[in-house]
Amino acid sequence: MRKWMMGAVLALGLAGAAMAQETEIEDVIGSQIEAFKMDDFAQAFTYAAPNIRGIFGTPENFGRMVTQGYPMVWRPADVTYLDLREEAGRFVQTVRIEDAQGGVHFLAYAMIETADGWKIGGVQILEAPGVSA
Numbered sequence: 001m002r003k004w005m006m007g008a009v010l011a012l013g014l015a016g017a018a019m020a021q022e023t024e025i026e027d028v029i030g031s032q033i034e035a036f037k038m039d040d041f042a043q044a045f046t047y048a049a050p051n052i053r054g055i056f057g058t059p060e061n062f063g064r065m066v067t068q069g070y071p072m073v074w075r076p077a078d079v080t081y082l083d084l085r086e087e088a089g090r091f092v093q094t095v096r097i098e099d100a101q102g103g104v105h106f107l108a109y110a111m112i113e114t115a116d117g118w119k120i121g122g123v124q125i126l127e128a129p130g131v132s133a
Contacts, residue, residue, distance in 0.1 A: 021084075021091075022084050022093075024117065024118050025084060025091060025093050025109075025111050025118050028047050028111070028117070028119070029047075029081075029093060029095060029109055029120065030079065031047060032044050032047035032048075032120060033073060033076060033079060035047070036066060036073060036074045036075075037075065037076075041060060041062060041063030044059070044063070044066070045058075045059040045062050047119060047120055048062065048119060048120055049112045049114065049119035049120060049121040049122075051121060051122075052119075052121065052122065070107075070123065070125075071099065072097045072098075072099040072103070072105045072107075073097065073107070073123070075100050076098065076099060077098045077099060077100050077102070078097070078098040079095060079096070079097050080095070080096040080097075081093065081095055082094040082095065082096055082106075090110050090111065090112065091110075091111040092108050092110055092111070093108070093109045093111060094106060094107070094108055094126070095107045095108075095109060104128060105125060105128075106125070106126040106127075106128055106129070107123050107124065107125055108123070108124045109123050110122040110123070
């Protein structure tokens with residue numbers, strides 16, 4: 001009985017840590033999206049991982065890439081967080097975004113934990129479920 005109780009306490013502790021991690025990741029993505037909505041590309045750039053900041057160099061370049069390549073992230077009508085999974089040592093958060101025209105997009109956010117907290121290491125547009133080529 002005592003081993004079962006200790007196992008249950010450990011499992012609850014791990015579940016709580018996973019939920020906290022999920023919340024932190026969602027907060028980072030949501031904060032970046034809010035910065036995009038206000039055209040605050042300097043703030044949005046702070047949520048990008050060092051590799052992304054290195055690629056784009058400046059918030060202005062980063063903002064141009066987002067407005068041209070990811071308009072649904074720049075001006076979303078609705079954002080829903082779906083599953084968080086571990087993939088090849090990184091966490092990937094799937095996000096459903098509805099754009100201003102009612103189009104639905106699914107994106108995979110690759111998250112990287114840094115000394116400064118969670119950062120976005122890349123975003124991939126996914127094929128919508130139920131759509132086949």
